Amino acid sequence: MDRARHNPAEGPALDEAYPNSRRVDEGRCVLFGDQRLSVVTGWIRWVSRFRLYPTRSQHALLLEQCGHARYVWNLALEQWSMWSSDKGPTPGFVPQCRQLTDARAAFTWLRAGSQTVQQQALRDFDQAVRNFYAGTHRRPTWRRRGRHEGFRVVGRQAARVVKHNRKWGSVRIPKVGWVRFRLSRTVPAAKSYRVVRDRVGRWYIAFAAIPSPVPAPGTGEVVGADRGVIVSLALSNGELLTCPGLSNREQERLRRLQRRLARCRRGSQRSRRVRAAIAKLDARAGDRRKDWVEKTSTDLARRFDVIRVEDLRIDQMTKRPKPRPDDEHPGRFLPNRRRAKAGLNRAILANGWGAPVRRLEHKAAGRLQKVNPSYTSQTCSVCGHCAPENRESQAVFQCVACGHQTHADVNAAINIAAGRAVSARGETQVPVSLKREPQPAASA
Numbered sequence: 001m002d003r004a005r006h007n008p009a010e011g012p013a014l015d016e017a018y019p020n021s022r023r024v025d026e027g028r029c030v031l032f033g034d035q036r037l038s039v040v041t042g043w044i045r046w047v048s049r050f051r052l053y054p055t056r057s058q059h060a061l062l063l064e065q066c067g068h069a070r071y072v073w074n075l076a077l078e079q080w081s082m083w084s085s086d087k088g089p090t091p092g093f094v095p096q097c098r099q100l101t102d103a104r105a106a107f108t109w110l111r112a113g114s115q116t117v118q119q120q121a122l123r124d125f126d127q128a129v130r131n132f133y134a135g136t137h138r139r140p141t142w143r144r145r146g147r148h149e150g151f152r153v154v155g156r157q158a159a160r161v162v163k164h165n166r167k168w169g170s171v172r173i174p175k176v177g178w179v180r181f182r183l184s185r186t187v188p189a190a191k192s193y194r195v196v197r198d199r200v201g202r203w204y205i206a207f208a209a210i211p212s213p214v215p216a217p218g219t220g221e222v223v224g225a226d227r228g229v230i231v232s233l234a235l236s237n238g239e240l241l242t243c244p245g246l247s248n249r250e251q252e253r254l255r256r257l258q259r260r261l262a263r264c265r266r267g268s269q270r271s272r273r274v275r276a277a278i279a280k281l282d283a284r285a286g287d288r289r290k291d292w293v294e295k296t297s298t299d300l301a302r303r304f305d306v307i308r309v310e311d312l313r314i315d316q317m318t319k320r321p322k323p324r325p326d327d328e329h330p331g332r333f334l335p336n337r338r339r340a341k342a343g344l345n346r347a348i349l350a351n352g353w354g355a356p357v358r359r360l361e362h363k364a365a366g367r368l369q370k371v372n373p374s375y376t377s378q379t380c381s382v383c384g385h386c387a388p389e390n391r392e393s394q395a396v397f398q399c400v401a402c403g404h405q406t407h408a409d410v411n412a413a414i415n416i417a418a419g420r421a422v423s424a425r426g427e428t429q430v431p432v433s434l435k436r437e438p439q440p441a442a443s444a
């Protein structure tokens with residue numbers, strides 16, 4: 001990919017586009033297996049999300065706005081993809097906004113939508129392109145109806161929020177009007193919000209805001225947490241926490257629906273119905289996972305002063321295994337256990353390995369420490385003897401030197417709590433003062 005074609009001088013400053021984002025610079029190098037992992041820079045954004053309850057007519061208007069945002073995004077993507085070396089640089093955010101003004105003058109249906117919404121879609125696309133060139137994200141993809149429904153509102157328009165009573169509030173969405181939302185917590189003073197519809201058809205409004213971190217208990221207690229596939233989180237004090245997913249019956253139903261979908265004709269009414277049922281089950285699993293992640297991370301942040309976790313690179317760990325070319329038969333490939341790896345990846349992702357740590361980075365800012373993960377599962381937490389034979393099975397740890405026997409994940413968690421080889425660079429950043437505007441650095 002030619003990285004020179006992106007001109008960072010074009011487009012708005014990042015802090016303007018994402019007032020509530022903060023750059024996380026985790027320049028760290030971890031050894032996992034034989035893979036040497038490289039430095040990663042990413043963005044953390046905070047949102048405070050509420051369930052939105054539009055009326056039937058508002059629902060249609062919201063969908064229309066989503067359609068406009070998607071149309072503009074896809075147009076920008078098309079323009080970007082059609083670039084070739086003889087054409088010069090692709091237009092950035094500012095020239096694209098001028099083109100949008102012309103397009104709005106030409107098309108009545110586009111003019112009927114909100115300019116803010118359409119401009120923000122361009123800004124989102126600009127950010128997606130920056131992320132792609134920075135190497136933190138994949139290529140921007142096409143937005144599809146039913147799958148990518150959402151738009152963003154910024155500026156003065158985003159401040160029109162009223163509270164009716166303890167349970168309900170309203171927000172004035174441009175071109176839609178006052179839409180009710182459920183006040184499940186206090187609304188933060190935000191400069192922007194995003195309206196999204198999930199695949200099951202629920203509407204949400206997410207205000208970009210930095211929540212205050214959970215205060216430390218002040219007991220000086222340190223806990224280690226080991227992430228696993230069978231037990232989602234094993235703590236050094238012996239607690240085993242499991243992320244709930246679908247029940248056996250629900251899993252069986254999901255499998256049945258997937259089989260039924262495979263037999264459906266593409267694009268038929270029946271396939272649409274089956275797809276909707278699958279999306280509903282997926283959403284249920286996702287909701288349970290998110291709920292568990294939020295509760296667990298808050299609980300840990302409240303109970304312990306220092307939380308230590310393994311410094312794992314989940315995106316690297318869940319990569320597809322490399323194909324193994326067959327030297328004797330050119331053009332053919334040897335088995336590389338791709339399906340087995342896919343199963344493990346699914347389990348890793350289903351257990352939300354990344355999410356609890358990501359949330360702890362927010363909630364226990366400055367109190368979360370990342371530990372070098374090598375040999376934590378093979379080392380005895382009592383005598384320190386390190387040998388692969390110590391690991392009797394997936395669940396049992398039995399030290400061959402001192403005979404100590406315990407749950408394998410708890411043993412690893414104790415090693416993590418002991419914090420062997422805490423790398424200074426692996427520690428989380430000091431929290432940014434709420435009074436100070438976050439200072440994002442220029443993207444690579």
Ligand SMILES: [Zn+2]
Pocket residue numbers: 380381382383384385399400401402403404
């Ligand atoms: Zn031992």
